[in-house]
Amino acid sequence: MHSITVNNLTKKFGSFVSVDNISFNVKEGEIFGFLGANGAGKSTTIRMLCGILEPTSGDALVGGFSINSEPDKVKSSIGYMSQRFSLYNDLTVQENIDFFGGVYGLSGSNFRERKNWVLEIANLKGKENLLTGLLPGGIKQRLALGTAVIHNPKIVFLDEPTSGVDPISRRSFWDLINQLSEEGTTVFVTTHYLEEAEFCNNIILINAGKLVAEGTSEELKTNYINHKIIDIECDRTVEAMEILEKETFVLDTSIFGNNLHISVLDDVSAKKSVLALLEGKHSFRIRKIDTIVPTLEDVFIHLIEKG
Amino acid sequence: MNTILHFVKKEFLQFKRDPKMFIIILFAPIVQLVFLGYAANMDVENxxxxxxxxxxxxxxxxxxxxxxxxxxxxxxxxxxxxxxxxxxxxxxxxxxxxxxxxxxxxxxxxxxxxxxxxxxxxxxxxxxxxxxxxxxxxxxxxxxxxxxxxxxxxGKALLIPATISAETRNWYNPTLKTRNFMVPAIVGLLLMIVTLILTSLAIVKEKEIGTMEQLIVTPIKPHQLIIGKLIPFTILGMVSVVVVLTAMRVIFNIPVRGSILLLFVSSFFYVLSLLGFGLFISTISKTQQQAMMLSIFVVMLPMTFLSGFSFPIENMPYFIQMVSYLIPLKYFIVIIRGIILKGVGIGILWDEILILFLMGITILYFSSKNFQKKIN
Missing domain, CATH: 3.40.1710.10 (abc type-2 transporter like domain)
Structure with a gap:
């Protein structure tokens, strides 16, 4: 069962094509990672799926409602949380929850129950009268997510929800996302942290408005990269990269932190050549050279650069 | 309807959190009234x-x-x-x-x-x-x-030329005090500050902090959003009218000679046009600073100078006089001076009140349309 079905969705702003004929499906209850560089068309896509931006052509069913013909129904069946903190800092926790609950038309015992749930997941029980602006970042983020799903939507869109949050809060935020997904909510999330994308059941990657890859993180790593990645730790990394780039057996180079990654077809012979070239000919000091399992970041960079 | 009420409640809660706002709304008008009332004095004495x-x-x-x-x-x-x-x-x-x-x-x-x-x-x-x-x-x-x-x-009849002497009486303001003429018009300026500036700031603030985006994805309809935003500022505007009229009576001893109800109705029509301008400014500004500058330089100053508040419109060149017909404050000043100083009613002021009303709803209507379009 699909909770989001996207068919040939396109959005043009004048002559600029922001989203170029993309199609994909999101299964009910899964955590769906939506990746892409800045300006790749992620936000435009999310805005269309939330029913606040009209597509130039194509359509999508979100929670069973067409974004073209039933945008209002789409809006009531989704939750949305953007990377910008979207609660009122000058209202208390309680007042924020009351306002958004009211806007979503909640009332009575159902509302009380949901309010309790939000307070619980944000660890704010008994602190309802605190001003929201005074809460620590991680708590704010959880409260924002809680209020975004206060009406218990089938689908929630999270647009870079963890940007600017410390690693521990990020981890516990992802626990919360998992909990939502286990309770049956479809979570559609964009992120810049590729290690977070590993937590997603399915991932799509878009570049310049076009869909360039889709699948689970394992599938992406095996299907889209048919070569091996060698991780090299040496001195004068940039210089080493410039030398290796010129070699025919090296398909691709990139810098990861202090290390150098190169893509090759045959890792065993490549390692020998690298050692001979860098240590032998140019007298680099190589501290480590290993074949590694490609990370999503490798895949991401590989696909974007190819595109 | 409920959604709008939630919105209005939220706005008032936010006012409550911002004591500076209350000072602006309640005390600033009085302070300004006193300053302007004494300073806007063009009487020539001594x-x-x-x-x-x-x-x-x-x-x-x-x-x-x-x-x-x-x-x-x-x-x-x-x-x-x-x-x-x-x-x-x-x-x-x-x-x-x-x-x-x-x-x-x-x-x-x-x-x-x-x-x-x-x-x-x-x-x-x-x-x-x-x-x-x-x-x-x-x-x-x-x-x-x-x-x-x-x-x-x-003791003899000298031949003196006959003279004509004109006995002048100044009605409504017998001592010709500029203050009596200026103070009622200040109500028009203060309403502009409270409604126009605060409305545009409040909307742009939501854009700045990102809550506007959050509101747009909720099932709130654009018109509910607009009405929910405008009602609180209309109420504040009316409160400031009461404050200013009271201060005017107590401090300057200028009573309202005409119908207070008519005064409120016209103030409301005038506020509609201001809210419209405020809404329009909020759609074209990205930051609160921009909204502030636009409010002051694009709306407030031209309105003040061309409305007859400080300079008589009759003395302006023909072209500028034509422009002044588009200024809501011009009509409001005629109305408020008429009601407060002359005690005239709808029989005399009906055309100004009608124009003000039509201007109010027209400006508000187009600004709302524009606002809705920008949201989508």
Whole structure:
């Protein structure tokens, strides 16, 4: 069962094509990672799926409602949380929850129950009268997510929800996302942290408005990269990269932190050549050279650069 | 409807959290009313005067006394020549110099007409011409008195030319106080500050902090969003009208002569147009600073100058007069001065009120349309 079905969705702003004929499906209850560089068309896509931006052509069913013909129904069946903190800092926790609950038309015992749930997941029980602006970042983020799903939507869109949050809060935020997904909510999330994308059941990657890859993180790593990645730790990394780039057996180079990654077809012979070239000919000091399992970041960079 | 109520409640909670806002809304109007009420004073009184009296007789002293007693002139210096007069005017010590010729009394006693010279500092043209007017009036009165006394003394009917005297009465503002004229109009300015600026700031603030985006993805309809935002500021605007009218009565003793209800209805129509401008500014500004600058320079200042608040529209060139027809404050000032000072009602003011109403809903309608389009 699909909770989001996207068919040939396109959005043009004048002559600029922001989203170029993309199609994909999101299964009910899964955590769906939506990746892409800045300006790749992620936000435009999310805005269309939330029913606040009209597509130039194509359509999508979100929670069973067409974004073209039933945008209002789409809006009531989704939750949305953007990377910008979207609660009122000058209202208390309680007042924020009351306002958004009211806007979503909640009332009575159902509302009380949901309010309790939000307070619980944000660890704010008994602190309802605190001003929201005074809460620590991680708590704010959880409260924002809680209020975004206060009406218990089938689908929630999270647009870079963890940007600017410390690693521990990020981890516990992802626990919360998992909990939502286990309770049956479809979570559609964009992120810049590729290690977070590993937590997603399915991932799509878009570049310049076009869909360039889709699948689970394992599938992406095996299907889209048919070569091996060698991780090299040496001195004068940039210089080493410039030398290796010129070699025919090296398909691709990139810098990861202090290390150098190169893509090759045959890792065993490549390692020998690298050692001979860098240590032998140019007298680099190589501290480590290993074949590694490609990370999503490798895949991401590989696909974007190819595109 | 419920959604709108939630919105209104939220706005008031936010006002409560921002005590500065309350001060702006409740005290700023009073402070401004007092400042403007006392400062916006174009009355000309106690014109500082220097006298060059080359005559030094009873005749010249009688006229000087008359000037001093009128309250319009205060004699600060007695000097000897024009050099001194020039210095005093340059230093701004006096605005007027009156010079009596040596033969002032002899000419009068011979029944000839005597000449006086009055010099005014024309750099403030308004004050100078008003002061000159007073001078001419006082001198004319004095000269008539001299003629009549001369006739009585001689006991025979002198041949004097017939004169026409106009007895003037200033209705509604008998003492011609500028304050009475300005203070009611200040209500129009204050409403502009409370509704126009605060509305645009409140909306742009939501854009700035990102809550606007969150609101747009909720099932709130754009018109609910607009109404929910505008109701609280309309209420605040009306509250500030009450505050200002009360302060006007208590501090300046200017009562509302006409219908208070009509005053409120017209204020409401005027507020509609201001909310429309506020909404429009909020759609074209990205930051609160921009909204503030646009409110002040694109709406407030032109409105104030072209509305007849400070300068009479009749004196403006034809083209500018045409522009002034588009200014809601122009109509509101006519209405509010009419109701407060003249006590006139709908029978007289109906056309201004109707225009204000139509302008209000038109501006608000187009701004709302534009706002909705921008949201989508």
């Amino acid at each position: 014109v500082k005067t220097a006298i060059i009296d080359r005559n030094r007789t009873t005749e010249s002293r009688l006229l000087i006394e008359k000037l001093e007693q009128s309250g319009y002139f205060s004699i600060e210096y007695y000097i000897n020549d024009y050099k001194e007069a020039e210095k005093l005017i340059e230093k701004g010590k006096v605005i007027c110099v009156l010079s009596f010729p040596v033969d002032f009394d002899t000419k009068l006693s011979r029944g000839e007409s005597a000449q006086l010279q009055a010099i005014f500092d024309g750099s403030d043209g308004n004050t100078a011409s008003i002061a000159a007017g007073y001078m001419i009036k006082l001198v004319a009165e004095h000269s008539q008195k001299i003629v009549l006394t001369a006739r009585d003394k001689s």
